[in-house]
Amino acid sequence: MTDTSTAPFYATRSPSCIATDGKPGRGAFSGADYGAGELIISKRRPTIASLDTERLQDTCANCYTWTEGSSIGSRLYVKEGVSVQACGGCKRFRYCSKTCQKEAWYRGHKYECKALKQVIDKPMPKAVLATMELLIRRKHGLVTDAEWAAFGLAESHIDDFKQTGQYSGIELMAMGVSQFSWTQDVFSKDLVAAMYAKVLTNSLTLITPTLDPLGIVFDASLSVINHSCDPNACIMMDGPEISLRTLKPIKKDEEIFISYIDTTNPYPRRQSELKSRWFFTCRCSKCLKGPVLLEDQWISQPNEIDGKWKDLADKFIGTEEWATDPANYVGDEPDQKRIAAIQGHAFAQYEEEQGTPEPAEAIKVIKDAMRMCYQSKLWPVYRQPYAALRDDLIVNMLAVGDYQGAWQQCAKRYWHILPKLHPRAFHPVRVVQVWQSAMLAYYLQAEGGMAGADVAPIALLLVMEVMNAAPLSHGKDSTFARSVEKKFGEMVLDMQAGAGGDIHQELSERMPQTREQFKEMATWSEY
Ligand SMILES: C[S@@+](CC[C@H](N)C(=O)[O-])C[C@H]1O[C@@H](n2cnc3c(N)ncnc32)[C@H](O)[C@@H]1O
Incomplete structure (x- = not known):
């Protein structure tokens, strides 16, 4: 075994990484105990980019x-x-x-x-x-x-x-x-x-x-880190600087895992992607449980599928290969195959909109797919690709200047999706998406606000949340954490100028009401 006395991590054979030929591959193991949201190692720049x-x-x-x-x-x-x-x-x-x-x-x-x-x-x-x-x-x-x-x-x-x-x-x-x-x-x-x-x-x-x-x-040293769908670490970048940070506490000599893919996808899709791009069968703690976790949940049972959607599924089964693609596998019963076909269609639409450069065109495809997810009563809001479609809807709505529409989607994502998909408040994806919502709320307020709602305190509430999480997700001295802090200062000054009394006291008194108002906004969007 490598000397671990000083290295933040060391490479050695990993029991979690058995190649297709049966040989164990290497993995990265922690050289020390780390808490959640800590830096393991940072390099000025990767070998090649x-x-x-x-x-x-x-x-x-x-x-x-x-x-x-x-x-x-x-x-x-x-x-x-x-x-x-x-x-x-x-x-x-x-x-x-x-x-x-x-x-x-x-x-x-x-x-x-x-x-x-x-x-x-x-x-x-x-x-x-x-x-x-x-x-x-x-x-x-x-x-x-x-x-x-x-x-x-x-x-x-x-x-x-x-x-x-x-x-x-x-x-x-x-x-x-x-x-x-x-x-x-x-x-x-x-x-x-x-x-x-x-x-x-x-x-x-x-x-x-x-x-x-x-x-x-x-990068020579970071390329030794294996994948898990329930990773304990992640890679962050700040310009050319690349860091390995913890998502959970890691003990000395414990293996460090990052995720290579979107781990919010259902089990068969994750397995399929890892097999085709990285040539391995994932046996991480999450995959070992099989398709029984949150990301594999449907709202209704396959045999409850509504007539209209059954017909559509049968049409797909006749013309497409979605029902037989292992990435969509739900089960061998006819109704399960129907659901697999519908799911394949949703993922195909997701791919289509991702490849559509024109925002207005992409919005059409996204809305069509989201309506299917919603109306078929199969998808919980956090199941993929429903959640990822919403992320892209927000990006495209912003691109066409539909800020109020984007805001409704942000509210829904904040209350009903992010806590499910990223329960840790400092998960980088959650932090960045909350940050984007905060900046949108701030922008809306500057542009005259929203009918029937005061978004300024919501913007501040969100920025405060990001400010607390950024030192753990990005690092206290990162450009991101410093910029968020700076923005918070500017926002408080802005609000102070508009208000007469002590803004901090006023805001803390209004906080419960602000949260309720924000929650109510999550019900505004149709799907
Ligand atoms: C970036 S390398 C990781 C280091 C690699 N294990 C080695 O020995 O160099 C990616 C490759 O490692 C293997 N690998 C990564 N994560 C794995 C896992 N959870 N289970 C099995 N093999 C894995 C796969 O062969 C994958 O293509």
């Missing part, structure tokens, strides 16, 4: 400031007037300042830039760019032996890719990586294919502090 194609246009390729950040509350930490300028050589990466450009240049872009200049107009997927960066930096001595050795130990799943018929695609991409990175003289074809496969199965999502996805991160 690569932006999504769309984000290359509006995000700094060094500090990952997303200058066009569109979700409400996501721009609080972006300084006014920040824009990005393209690198004069490769024209692919953009930087928000000369300092960022210089830092990236010396970290390895000076070698990569020449190679990328040859393929200026060629689209490059993020995993290709990440692998190229890794190989170029290693070739020029900018990846340490220790980091390179750690990547050597990471799982490539080459055999699994071969078995599932995906290997030829990997070989093709690897050929491009070799050719465009000018590293054929140093790395063999097989090594490049293995590295590319490792990037695919070991990357984490590059995110903003408000959890907007920006690209991928491939």
